[in-house]
Amino acid sequence: MTNRERFMANMEYQPVDHVPNYELGVWPQTVERWQSEEMPEGVLAFNWFVDEPYFRLDRREYTPLYFQMIPPFECKILERTDRYEIIQHGNGMVTRALIDGTVGGGRMCMDQYLRFPVETPEDFRALKKRYDPGLPERYPEGWQEKLVPGWRAREHVLVLGHNCAAAGFYWRAREWMGTENVSYAWYDQPDLMHEMMEFFADYTIEVARPLLAETDVDYFTFNEDFAMKNGPLLSPATFKTFIYPHLKRVIEFFKSHGVRYIALDSDGSPEVLVPLLMDAGVDILWPLERASDNVDPIRYRKKFGKSLRLWGGVDKRILAKSRSDIDAHLRELAPLVEEGGFIPHVDHTVPPDVSWDNICYYMEQKHRLLAGEPL
Numbered sequence: 172m173t174n175r176e177r178f179m180a181n182m183e184y185q186p187v188d189h190v191p192n193y194e195l196g197v198w199p200q201t202v203e204r205w206q207s208e209e210m211p212e213g214v215l216a217f218n219w220f221v222d223e224p225y226f227r228l229d230r231r232e233y234t235p236l237y238f239q240m241i242p243p244f245e246c247k248i249l250e251r252t253d254r255y256e257i258i259q260h261g262n263g264m265v266t267r268a269l270i271d272g273t274v275g276g277g278r279m280c281m282d283q284y285l286r287f288p289v290e291t292p293e294d295f296r297a298l299k300k301r302y303d304p305g306l307p308e309r310y311p312e313g314w315q316e317k318l319v320p321g322w323r324a325r326e327h328v329l330v331l332g333h334n335c336a337a338a339g340f341y342w343r344a345r346e347w348m349g350t351e352n353v354s355y356a357w358y359d360q361p362d363l364m365h366e367m368m369e370f371f372a373d374y375t376i377e378v379a380r381p382l383l384a385e386t387d388v389d390y391f392t393f394n395e396d397f398a399m400k401n402g403p404l405l406s407p408a409t410f411k412t413f414i415y416p417h418l419k420r421v422i423e424f425f426k427s428h429g430v431r432y433i434a435l436d437s438d439g440s441p442e443v444l445v446p447l448l449m450d451a452g453v454d455i456l457w458p459l460e461r462a463s464d465n466v467d468p469i470r471y472r473k474k475f476g477k478s479l480r481l482w483g484g485v486d487k488r489i490l491a492k493s494r495s496d497i498d499a500h501l502r503e504l505a506p507l508v509e510e511g512g513f514i515p516h517v518d519h520t521v522p523p524d525v526s527w528d529n530i531c532y533y534m535e536q537k538h539r540l541l542a543g544e545p546l
Contacts, residue, residue, distance in 0.1 A: 173326035174229050178389065182432060182454075182480055184511035190541040191229045191328075193482065194219040194516045195458065199277035200523040208527040220334050226534045232325070233333040234318075234388065237309040238378055240301035244288070262346055263288030263298070289347040292363050298347065299370060304377035315385060322386040331379060331391040331430060339395035339435070340414045341405065343371050350404065357409050364413050372417035376424050387429030390455065393418070398439030400463045407443055415447055422452035434482070438519065439463050442471075449479055458483030458518045468515075469507055480512040487517050490533050491524040497533050498546050508540055515540070 172180070172188050180187045196219045197205075206212075214225045222230040243261035250257040257267050265286040272279035289295045311318070322329055331337075338346070344353050344367050356364050382388075397404050422433050434455035435441075435448055440463040445456065456479055459468050468484035489500045507513045515537065521530060536546055 175326055175328050175389065177229070178328045179431075181511055181514065184477060187511075189538075189543070190508055190511075191514050192227055192538065192541055193231075193514050194223070194226070194228060195520050196220065197521040198523055199275035200272070200279065201521050201525060203274050204523045205527040205530070210527045227538055230327045231330055232322075232327055233330045233336075234322070234382055235311050235314070236332045236336060236378055236382060238332060238337040238375070240298070241303065241306055241308055242301065257285065258282075264346065284349055287347060287349040287352065290352075292360070292366075295347065295363060295367065302370075302374050304374050309378055310381065314382075319385045322388075328389045329386070331382070331388045331425070334392060334436075335394045337375055337378075337391075337393070339393040339397075340368055340371055340418060341395050341397040343367070354404065357405065357413060361413075368413050368417045372421050375421055379425070380428075383425070383428035383430070387431070389430075390432040390434050391425055391430050392434040392436055393453075394436045395441075396436070396438050398437045398441040398444075398463070400439055402440050402442070402464075403437075403444050407447060410444055410447055415451055418448075418453075419451040426452065432480070440466050442466070445471075445475055445479065449475065454478070455480040455482060457481065458516070460518045461486035462488065462518075468504065468513060472507060472510070472513070477510075477512055480514075481507070482514045483516055483518045484513075485515050485517045485533075485537075487519055487522060487525070490517065490521065490529055491526075494529075494532055497529070498536060501533075501536055501540050502546050505540060505546070509543065 174191075177187050177189070178191050181190055197217065202217060216223060219228060220231060220233070222228050240262065244259060244263040246261050247259050248256050249259055249265065254271070255267050255269050257265065259265050264284060266282035266284050268278055268282045269280060288298055341353075344364070347367070348356060403410070425433065432454040433452055434457060435453045436457055438458070438460045440460075441448075441456070442465070448456070456471070459466055459471070459481060461467070461484065468481045471479070471481055484504065486500060489496055501515075504513075504515050508515060539546060
């Protein structure tokens with residue numbers, strides 16, 4: 172089977188030679204650890220969303236659409252001490268970041284968020300000028316001649332935009348205003364939030380429209396991260412009022428223009444929102460973070476049925492344990508792998524408590540699982 176045939180068959184619960192092999196990636200601190208252990212030099216490219224031949228990951232290609240603001244804000248360090256930096260980022264956010272433990276720009280803890288680009292409706296209307304969907308810079312030069320013929324003849328999976336490139340409705344609102352401010356704004360500034368959601372939908376459609384006029388694609392991901400351990404950061408009623416109609420509209424446009432599947436990425440437990448997501452047209456939910464309350468791909472399949480495909484569900488914490496723990500965890504997922512519509516992978520990027528020996532063992536055992544071999 173070709174890479175793409177395998178993916179399509181798995182998504183439609185048809186027989187495959189093996190289930191697609193996907194992973195998300197690793198922390199920079201994890202790379203540093205593996206380099207200090209037995210990892211051979213140069214064997215990994217560390218772009219796991221695309222492929223990783225050493226671990227036999229299946230190839231995916233991401234169409235190069237630039238959904239971010241043009242021009243960005245100036246990136247600059249506003250203050251620096253021996254302990255932290257205060258940084259203005261290209262998206263307009265200002266954060267305080269600890270220096271200790273930083274590797275390759277990756278922090279050992281989340282930044283403290285100090286300021287966001289949108290504090291008033293006027294701020295948002297000024298910000299919208301940075302999101303002109305028609306700018307030629309949103310596509311690489313000569314993309315129609317250089318890239319489209321290969322996309323049309325592909326045997327691998329083609330994805331609309333890089334992961335997190337377009338983000339999602341909640342993600343963008345949080346990026347523009349901050350979690351706490353957004354949580355109040357649904358109630359205190361409903362007109363502004365309706366304007367934001369409508370704008371994001373229109374903008375996403377128009378950025379993608381030229382590419383979808385030239386080729387079909389296999390899936391698109393909304394990156395939302397709108398849930399915590401115990402549940403989402405907004406209620407189903409709020410979601411249905413502000414996000415649902417625009418999400419449904421974007422999905423209808425995408426599917427009518429050659430996007431086969433729609434995936435949605437959220438950490439935490441988004442369970443109470445899943446019926447609304449499915450009704451809007453979402454086909455795939457990932458990464459099924461196991462540290463969250465009652466997030467279990469087997470239970471999700473029983474509850475939501477085969478219309479909701481599932482990716483992820485491998486508990487990153489298990490990978491730091493023994494080989495027997497890893498085997499037992501993967502065996503639990505075997506019935507779902509056999510049923511189809513499920514691609515197991517680590518439920519986020521791999522943290523630095525996972526050794527090189529353990530990741531190699533996990534990858535080998537997972538490959539056996541994907542091929543239907545007993546563990």
